[in-house]
Amino acid sequence: MQSYTEENYLKTIYHLAERTTNVQTNAIAEQMQTKPASVTDMIKKLADKGLVDYIKYQGVTLTEIGKNTAIDIVRKHRLWEVFLVDKLNFKWDEVHDVAEELEHIKSVELIERLDEFLGFPKADPHGDPIPDKNGRFAKTQFIKLIELKVGDSGTITGVSQHSSAFLKHLEKLGLTLGKQIQISDVTDFDGSVEIKLSDKQVNISREVAKHILISSNGKN
Amino acid sequence: MQSYTEENYLKTIYHLAERTTNVQTNAIAEQMQTKPASVTDMIKKLADKGLVDYIKYQGVTLTEIGKNTAIDIVRKHRLWEVFLVDKLNFKWDEVHDVAEELEHIKSVELIERLDEFLGFPKADPHGDPIPDKNGRFAKTQFIKLIELKVGDSGTITGVSQHSSAFLKHLEKLGLTLGKQIQISDVTDFDGSVEIKLSDKQVNISREVAKHILISSNGKN
DNA sequence: AAAAATTTTTAGATTTACCTAAAAATTTAA
DNA sequence: TTAAATTTTTAGGTAAATCTAAAAATTTTT
Ligand SMILES: [Mn+2]
Ligand SMILES: [Mn+2]
Ligand SMILES: [Mn+2]
Ligand SMILES: [Mn+2]
Numbered sequence: 091m092q093s094y095t096e097e098n099y100l101k102t103i104y105h106l107a108e109r110t111t112n113v114q115t116n117a118i119a120e121q122m123q124t125k126p127a128s129v130t131d132m133i134k135k136l137a138d139k140g141l142v143d144y145i146k147y148q149g150v151t152l153t154e155i156g157k158n159t160a161i162d163i164v165r166k167h168r169l170w171e172v173f174l175v176d177k178l179n180f181k182w183d184e185v186h187d188v189a190e191e192l193e194h195i196k197s198v199e200l201i202e203r204l205d206e207f208l209g210f211p212k213a214d215p216h217g218d219p220i221p222d223k224n225g226r227f228a229k230t231q232f233i234k235l236i237e238l239k240v241g242d243s244g245t246i247t248g249v250s251q252h253s254s255a256f257l258k259h260l261e262k263l264g265l266t267l268g269k270q271i272q273i274s275d276v277t278d279f280d281g282s283v284e285i286k287l288s289d290k291q292v293n294i295s296r297e298v299a300k301h302i303l304i305s306s307n308g309k310n
Numbered sequence: 311m312q313s314y315t316e317e318n319y320l321k322t323i324y325h326l327a328e329r330t331t332n333v334q335t336n337a338i339a340e341q342m343q344t345k346p347a348s349v350t351d352m353i354k355k356l357a358d359k360g361l362v363d364y365i366k367y368q369g370v371t372l373t374e375i376g377k378n379t380a381i382d383i384v385r386k387h388r389l390w391e392v393f394l395v396d397k398l399n400f401k402w403d404e405v406h407d408v409a410e411e412l413e414h415i416k417s418v419e420l421i422e423r424l425d426e427f428l429g430f431p432k433a434d435p436h437g438d439p440i441p442d443k444n445g446r447f448a449k450t451q452f453i454k455l456i457e458l459k460v461g462d463s464g465t466i467t468g469v470s471q472h473s474s475a476f477l478k479h480l481e482k483l484g485l486t487l488g489k490q491i492q493i494s495d496v497t498d499f500d501g502s503v504e505i506k507l508s509d510k511q512v513n514i515s516r517e518v519a520k521h522i523l524i525s526s527n528g529k530n
Numbered sequence: 531a532a533a534a535a536t537t538t539t540t541a542g543a544t545t546t547a548c549c550t551a552a553a554a555a556t557t558t559a560a
Numbered sequence: 561t562t563a564a565a566t567t568t569t570t571a572g573g574t575a576a577a578t579c580t581a582a583a584a585a586t587t588t589t590t
Contacts, residue, residue, distance in 0.1 A: 095577065115538055128578055130539055135576090147538060147585060178423040188417045195415075197408045203398040315547065335568055348548055355546090367555060367568060416568055 092141075094194050097123065097163050099132050100141060101150055101193075104160035112149035158225055165221040167193040168214035169204055178209060182215040182266075183257035191241040216257075217248030217267050217303065234281065234304035235271075236296060243272035248303035256301065263292045265302065314414050317383050318342065319352050320361060321413075323372055324380035334367035376443055385441040387413040388434035389424055395435045396428060402435040402486075403477035417488060436477075437468030437487050447525075452523035455491075455503065456516060463492035468523035476521065483512045486524065 092100070102121045106113045115133070119126040137144040147269035152160060170192040174180040178187075191196075202223060212228075213219055217229040232248055246269045249257065250288075260266065264287055266277035274291065281296040314322070322341045326333045337352070339346045357364040361376035361443035390412040394400040402409075422443060425431075430449075433439055437449040452468055466489045469477065469513060480486065484507055494511065501516040514522075 116536090120432075124577090126538065127580080131577075167563080174420075178427055179422070180423070180587065181420075184419075188415065188420050188439070190419075191415045194409065194412045199404075199487055200394075200481075203400070207398055210545080313546080336566090344547090344551065346568065347570080349549080351547075 091196075092139075093160065094140075096132070096136065097159070097194055099129075099136060099168075100152065100156055100160040101163045102122075103142065103150060104164065105159065106276075107152065113151065116199075117148040118150075119278055161221050163193050165223075165225070166195070166201055167222045168218055169201060169208065169211070171214045171216075172208050173204060176194050181261070183254040183255075183261070185215060186252055205293045213248075214284055215267075217246075231305070233306050234300055235285075235302040235304050235308040236299040237271075238273045238306070240273050240276055242306065244304035244306040245268070245270055246280070246302060250303060251301035256298070256308070259298065260302070263294065264290065265292070265294070275283065312359075312379065315352070316356065316359075316361075317379070317414055319349075319356060319386075320376055320380040321383045322370065323362065323370060324384065333371065334369050335452070336466050338370075341373055343514050360433075381441050383413050383447040385443075385445070386415070386421055388438055389421060389428065389431070389442045391434045391436075392428050392431045392440070396431075400478075401481070403421060403474040405435060406472055424510075433473040433527065435487070437466075437474055450463075451525070454492075455505075455524050456519040458493045458524065458526070460496055462526065463490070464524035464526040465490055466522060467525040469521055470523060471521035472495070476518070476524070479518065483514065484510065485512070485514070492530065 099118070099122065099230065102118055103113050106117055106121065107210070108154055110117070115126050115129045116237040118133075119129045133142060133144050133150055136142045136150075136156065140153055141159065142150045142152055144150045156300055167189045170189045174185040174188060175182060205223070206301075207248045211220055217230075233244070234250070235246075238244070245267060248267070251257075251261070265271070265285075270288060272286040273283060274286045276282075277284070277293075283294050283299045284295070285292050287292060319338070319342065322338055323333050326337050326341065330337070333344050335349045338353075339359055342349065353364050353370055356362045356376065358371075359376045360373055361379065362370045362372055363427060364370050386408045390409045391405045394405040394408060395402060406518055409497040425443070430442075437450075441447040450468070453464070454470070455466075459466070465488055466485060469485070471481070483492070485505075490508060493503060494501075495508045497504070497513075503514050503516070503519045505512050505514060
């Protein structure tokens with residue numbers, strides 16, 4: 091059984107490992123809003139418990155058990171987000187913080203029944219995949235909107251930034267999950283992207299375009 | 311903002327104060343499964359925070375703020391229990407432990423929306439009243455089944471014991487909330503009570519009869 | 531291949547919620 | 561109204577998760 095804190099470390103390491111092979115102390119500290127010294131302390135503890143492999147100065151990797159534990163927390167986080175949006179009518183930019191708390195409730199039965207109640211959803215309100223009870227989920231193949239060329243089209247299926255500010259901005263522009271889009275222009279001056287939606291045309295900055303994930307319909 | 315532990319102390323003090331005027335250190339310790347010395351430590355802390363009034367050796371009482379905080383936790387506990395039973399199909403004997411965790415999730419918005427989602431229930435699965443968002447609830451006037459006389463009738467509206475063993479036992483006997491009952495006999499030998507239900511007759515021990523709460527239809 | 535910069539670890543404290551053992555206060559019984 | 565029993569508090573410590581400051585290792589630059 092892991093503490094609330096240990097669970098958060100495991101989850102953070104898991105997410106960082108999705109981007110970099112070897113997860114560094116400083117990166118964990120930044121993500122956890124704590125100090126590198128504290129991270130070193132915790133890493134040692136997790137290593138003692140067999141949840142991470144650790145060699146001094148070499149960063150950490152999750153063990154099989156550590157990884158499964160992390161995936162289970164991610165599963166809970168995302169299922170609760172679906173609950174909040176689908177059943178309690180929260181907006182997609184309002185759910186993350188509450189889910190951060192709910193993900194630590196320890197009851198296998200609770201999560202299985204919640205999963206069933208929600209109709210075994212495959213993705214959370216941000217398009218992130220929800221692992222099943224065995225920890226399995228399809229590795230989704232997204233393309234960043236910024237990488238599309240003029241004329242390319244596709245469907246918005248995810249976001250790689252979960253801040254409320256960013257999500258509210260997308261909402262206002264009408265760029266929500268499931269929307270069909272086509273790149274109509276890329277501005278030379280600032281790299282901003284002109285996007286054609288079914289009913290209107292919107293312009294987004296490069297920064298925004300980087301964090302919108304598209305499942306492509308292929309090049310035009 | 312209170313810690314998880316502080317919240318549990320406040321709730322325990324609140325529940326003990328429902329039965330006794332002045333809440334004693336040892337009683338809190340027993341309820342919290344901890345030691346009296348630890349209770350003294352925590353009481354001092356709660357007193358410093360203005361959540362309890364405390365005079366050495368004289369027991370504790372909740373302040374207005376302390377009481378409101380406690381009631382809010384009770385509200386959350388009971389709403390989550392309703393959710394678990396009504397929406398996730400848990401049995402009434404399976405919900406308490408999970409609710410003990412869920413009651414500490416801190417989000418006013420979450421609880422208001424949950425309350426609405428559940429249809430603003432007035433009582434939890436054990437018949438206990440659910441405070442509204444202002445902390446108000448009707449003080450229910452129950453009679454213990456053991457206090458009824460032969461011929462008296464009424465409706466089962468609560469239980470004063472929440473252990474899984476007890477609740478499962480009632481379930482098996484068909485003595486669930488809302489059931490109409492009438493006392494048909496009280497055995498001289500062991501004080502056990504013979505109860506007439508709409509479709510059958512059951513016998514329960516004095517011990518069981520003590521913990522069933524009846525809203526009486528008046529004497530026969 | 532040094533020197534400089536960066537990253538990571540160690541050492542030593544702090545805070546929170548506990549604990550045990552012993553002392554002090556209060557309550558109950560003789 | 562003493563003595564005995566019970567309750568409560570104090571004193572002194574432990575374990576978990578943090579922190580700051582300083583030392584050590586690694587990486588990057590010259
Ligand atoms: Mn989230
Ligand atoms: Mn999400
Ligand atoms: Mn309960
Ligand atoms: Mn209940």
